[in-house]
Amino acid sequence: MIAAVSGPLLDLARTLPAHGGGASVGSLAGHAFFGAGFLFVGSLLVVETLAGPVWSRERLRTMAWPAALMLAGVGMLIVAHLQPNQKAVHLTLAILLLLGGLFEARYRVGDISRAAADAFAIPALIVAGIVVGPMHANAPLFQSAAADTHLLVGVMGFVLAGIRLTQIRWRPTAALDATFGVGVMALGMSLLIAQQFHAGHH
């Protein structure tokens, strides 16, 4: 039944002409998917903080954050495979995301402490910020929308590292946990902005 309904709908959608002379495909579309993913999982982190123990009643929900990081890592591996250039940058990000997911998973099952997870997360976020910002988008400031928006994404990495450092400096609180979630949402938004304002996309 689904196939019977979706088939004509997809055929109808395919008949629609191109929008703006070229839609976002290939590597650029990746920014939007990663952005939406981080926006979604960041929202879930905020909900996790607000829901408290109710959230952790189900293991699936508890492991949502590390699973999302690992999924993003696999996605970045696919990007590194498909995109002909910047392979080292994407591979670095993929490894950081996969390891980050592993550390967060081990923290959430109780194998390691928050401090041990942060010992990886904070340097990883700083490195990711440098890789996404200055290394990935190496153009003078305010000369290229793509470079500027990538720098914004990089800055969000530094902001998230700062929030984690604040959690270490002062005791972890629900407010700081929620702030980290909002930071992840902002990272997602910055990726969506990178997609929206990239040259050639309308």
Place this chain on the structure above:
Amino acid sequence: MWDLLEHAVFARSDVGHLTLTHILTGPAHLMIFTGFALCVVCIPIALQVAAARTDQLESLSPNAEAAEELQGSLGVAEAAE
């Protein structure tokens, strides 16, 4: 709002040129999809929180438990001194 601005103000002439790719990858559309997905996940959570007893909602942060443990062990150490 973002999508309305794009299609109703910034790119009015392009409304008739929408493609499936644009619909699936446009940031504004993905934000809307994300919002729908979030509603699907969060409405049951909200109902569970509403139905929970007060004692089931005491710890608001997964990290707060670790902090309480840390504070507890520090308190024990201070008492031993």
